[in-house]
Amino acid sequence: MPLDWIRQSAKPIDTAARDAAAARQAQLTKPPGSLGRLEALAIALAGLQGRERPSAGRVQISVYAADHGVAVEGVSAFPQAVTGEMVRNFANGGAAISVLARALDAQLEVIHLGTVNDPGRYPNVTRDWIAPSTANFRHQPAMDAAQLDHALRCGRHSARNAAQAGADLFVGGEMGIANTTSATALACALTGATPLELAGAGTGLDAAGIRHKADVVAHALAFHRAALGDPLEALQRLGGFEIAALVGAFVACAQIGIAVLVDGFIASAAALAACAINPSVRERLLFAHRSAEAGHQRVLDALSAQPILDLRMRLGEGSGAATAVPLLRLACTLHAQMATFAEAGVSEKA
Numbered sequence: 001m002p003l004d005w006i007r008q009s010a011k012p013i014d015t016a017a018r019d020a021a022a023a024r025q026a027q028l029t030k031p032p033g034s035l036g037r038l039e040a041l042a043i044a045l046a047g048l049q050g051r052e053r054p055s056a057g058r059v060q061i062s063v064y065a066a067d068h069g070v071a072v073e074g075v076s077a078f079p080q081a082v083t084g085e086m087v088r089n090f091a092n093g094g095a096a097i098s099v100l101a102r103a104l105d106a107q108l109e110v111i112h113l114g115t116v117n118d119p120g121r122y123p124n125v126t127r128d129w130i131a132p133s134t135a136n137f138r139h140q141p142a143m144d145a146a147q148l149d150h151a152l153r154c155g156r157h158s159a160r161n162a163a164q165a166g167a168d169l170f171v172g173g174e175m176g177i178a179n180t181t182s183a184t185a186l187a188c189a190l191t192g193a194t195p196l197e198l199a200g201a202g203t204g205l206d207a208a209g210i211r212h213k214a215d216v217v218a219h220a221l222a223f224h225r226a227a228l229g230d231p232l233e234a235l236q237r238l239g240g241f242e243i244a245a246l247v248g249a250f251v252a253c254a255q256i257g258i259a260v261l262v263d264g265f266i267a268s269a270a271a272l273a274a275c276a277i278n279p280s281v282r283e284r285l286l287f288a289h290r291s292a293e294a295g296h297q298r299v300l301d302a303l304s305a306q307p308i309l310d311l312r313m314r315l316g317e318g319s320g321a322a323t324a325v326p327l328l329r330l331a332c333t334l335h336a337q338m339a340t341f342a343e344a345g346v347s348e349k350a
Contacts, residue, residue: 002037010254010280018047020342042335056328059106063173066113066241067133077204084115091122100322113241155248173318185267198295206336232274246270254284263321264291288321
């Protein structure tokens, strides 16, 4: 079957490497726990990467861009043309994630899956066209089975490319007007939360706009209710091409053994779907930040996730995850380069 791969188990955590990293932390010249979560992050990365001294030096950032049919319902403060225009901005290096990737010396790939105003081909954008947009999920499934399969495999392809490049860490980003509506609908289906609990401002909706977004999602959930018990079916009916690509990337990274740093609300909704489809994925995910989007905390709670940062960001694109990378790098550097008590000739705790 075409999608059999998505349920195959993730690569197990290397407990020996994790335990060795924990033992090293206990010998470094500091009181135990005095570096807080930096210690825990280094130990977690060691288990994810299978080495006592982990690294966050080589970072792969994959940003998926696609349009959403539900945008016709007026659920975004920005016009749908922005998605295609942002593809051009990514290509020209002017987007926030473009700047952050350069600052981090990270490998950035942008994958164009389909926009209503096709900007054409750019040398810095991978064109993996599915359709101009998903269907309006208020009235019909967002994707057919072939489109879902295409999007998931696109994400898997990114994960395989990251592995071939020797990436230490994978960040998935997204761009698509109305994709907070899609993420809200998917998160509601997977958590049982109501649309009013999860719907947020997205690109800048006012209170009336948020209520309208919640109404659109509520209508869609009622329309698709009979099919939402299966998380893969929920993704097909309520997701977007870029959200499905993120699901495919997260699952494939977990299977290959690449550590994943999850971005904000939309990426976390994709992570929630990935874990619902394949529960073995969860232990291979790290969470970068708590978004200002209203529903993100509920999604994080459903994943039992503790994000690294809370900067009130809500841009998407992978920008919150990119912002957390320097902290991971510092955690790894401290873990690798601090002297032990024996090396430094410092007395240990009595």
